Amino acid sequence: MGLRNTDEQYGWVTQGLHWAIFVLVAVQVVLGTIGADLPVGMERLITLARHKSLGMTIFALMLARLAWRLVNPAPALPAEMGQVERRAARAVHWLLYALLLTMPVVGWVGSSASNLTVSWFGLFTFPDLVNTDPGLAQLAKAVHRGLAWGLMALVTLHALAALRHHFLLGDNVLARMVPWLPGRRT
Amino acid sequence: MNARLLLAALVIPAAFPALADCWQPDAAASEVRFAATQAGAPIEGTFRSFTGRICLDEGQPDRNAIDVTIDTGSVDMGLPEFDEAMRGAEFFDTAHWPAARFISTSVTALGSGRYAAAGRFTIRDRTRDVEVPFTLSGAEGTPVIAGETAIRRLDYDIGLGQWRDTRWVGDEVTLRFSVTLRAEDNGAGATAPAP
Numbered sequence: 001m002g003l004r005n006t007d008e009q010y011g012w013v014t015q016g017l018h019w020a021i022f023v024l025v026a027v028q029v030v031l032g033t034i035g036a037d038l039p040v041g042m043e044r045l046i047t048l049a050r051h052k053s054l055g056m057t058i059f060a061l062m063l064a065r066l067a068w069r070l071v072n073p074a075p076a077l078p079a080e081m082g083q084v085e086r087r088a089a090r091a092v093h094w095l096l097y098a099l100l101l102t103m104p105v106v107g108w109v110g111s112s113a114s115n116l117t118v119s120w121f122g123l124f125t126f127p128d129l130v131n132t133d134p135g136l137a138q139l140a141k142a143v144h145r146g147l148a149w150g151l152m153a154l155v156t157l158h159a160l161a162a163l164r165h166h167f168l169l170g171d172n173v174l175a176r177m178v179p180w181l182p183g184r185r186t
Numbered sequence: 187m188n189a190r191l192l193l194a195a196l197v198i199p200a201a202f203p204a205l206a207d208c209w210q211p212d213a214a215a216s217e218v219r220f221a222a223t224q225a226g227a228p229i230e231g232t233f234r235s236f237t238g239r240i241c242l243d244e245g246q247p248d249r250n251a252i253d254v255t256i257d258t259g260s261v262d263m264g265l266p267e268f269d270e271a272m273r274g275a276e277f278f279d280t281a282h283w284p285a286a287r288f289i290s291t292s293v294t295a296l297g298s299g300r301y302a303a304a305g306r307f308t309i310r311d312r313t314r315d316v317e318v319p320f321t322l323s324g325a326e327g328t329p330v331i332a333g334e335t336a337i338r339r340l341d342y343d344i345g346l347g348q349w350r351d352t353r354w355v356g357d358e359v360t361l362r363f364s365v366t367l368r369a370e371d372n373g374a375g376a377t378a379p380a381p
Contacts, residue, residue, distance in 0.1 A: 040267050040268065040270075040271045041271075041348055042348040042349055042351060042354060042355075043348070045224060045225060045354055045355070046225075046354055049224075049225035049226075049354070052225075114264075114265055115229060115230070115231075115263055115264040115265055115268065116224060116225075116227070116229065117227035117228055117229065118227065119225050119226040119227040121226075122225060122226030123226070125226070125227045125228070132263075132264030132265065133264075134264065134265050134266060137265065
C-alpha cells in the first residue's frame with residue numbers, strides 16, 4: 001500500500017487520516033457529553049479545554065484530508081453499484097466532511113462567545129471569532145449538540161453501509177479503507 | 187541650576203493636568219479590568235462599580251493619597267454563570283466581602299506624568315503590599331489616570347478549593363485601569379450603568 005490512493009485501495013495518508021479522525025471523534029463524543037453536563041468548575045474547564053484542543057486538531061486534520069482528497073481521487077466504487085447507491089454514498093461522504101469541518105468552527109464560535117479563548121493544549125491560542133455574547137454562546141452550544149447527533153447518525157449509517165458492502169455484497173468497499181484486509185476484486 | 191533641572195522645569199509644567207484638589211472616578215467613563223489565564227488562554231473581566239478618592243498635589247507630594255474601593259459584586263466576565271461563580275465562596279465571596287480596597291501609603295511623582303503608588307490592597311480578608319505605576323494624562327477638567335499591576339490571586343484566596351490548581355487557572359492576574367476623574371462631590375460614589 002502506497003501513500004497515494006490507487007484504483008483499488010486508499011493509500012496510507014487517507015487511511016491514516018480516516019482512522020485517526022475516527023478515534024479523535026469517538027473521544028470527542030465522550031468528552032463533550034461529560035463536559036456539557038458538568039457545572040461551572042475546574043472539572044468542566046479541564047474536560048472542555050481538552051475537548052477544544054482535540055476539536056481543533058480534528059479541524060486541522062480535516063483540512064489536510066480535504067486538500068488531499070481534492071488532489072488524490074478516491075478509488076472507484078464497484079461497477080455493480082447503482083446510481084442511487086452511488087449518489088447516496090457520495091452525499092454521506094461529503095456530509096461527513098461538511099460536519100467534521102463545521103462542528104469545530106461552531107465550537108470555536110461558542111467558546112469565543114463564552115469569553116473562553118481556545119487554546120491548543122496550552123501551547124498557543126486561536127483568535128476569538130466573535131466577541132463575548134451569552135445569547136450567541138447558547139445558540140452555538142445548541143447547534144454544536146444538534147450537529148453532534150447528526151454526525152453520530154451519519155457515522156452509524158456510514159459504518160453500516162461499509163459492513164453491508166463487506167459481508168453482504170462481498171465487494172472491496174470496506175477493505176480499501178482497512179490496512180489488513182486484502183482488497184477483494186469483484 | 188544644572189541643565190537637567192532646567193530642562194525639567196521647562197518641560198513638565200502645563201504638559202499634564204495638575205490635581206491640587208481631590209477627585210473621584212467617573213465610573214461610566216472608566217475601566218477597571220483584570221486579565222487572568224484559563225487553560226493557557228487569556229481571559230478578561232471588568233468591575234463595573236467602584237468609588238474612590240484621588241488626591242495628587244504636585245506642590246505638596248506628601249498630601250498625595252489614593253483610596254479606591256471596588257464593588258466585587260459588580261464583576262462582569264460576560265457570562266452570567268461565570269459572574270455567579272466569581273461572586274461565590276471560592277472567589278470573591280461577595281456575601282462576606284463585598285469590597286476590595288486599595289489604600290496608598292505613598293504616591294511618588296516621577297515626572298512626565300508618571301507616578302508610582304505604593305499601598306495596601308485588600309481582597310476578601312487578605313491584605314498585601316502592592317506597587318502600582320500609573321500615568322496622569324487627559325485634559326485639565328477631565329484628567330485620566332491609567333496603569334496596571336500584577337498580583338497573585340492565591341495571595342488573596344481568590345480561587346479556593348477546586349480552583350487552586352494554577353496549571354488550569356493561572357496564579358498571576360493583571361489589574362488594568364483607565365479611570366477618568368471628576369471633581370469630588372461630597373463623597374457620593376460613582377457607578378457605571380449596567381450595559
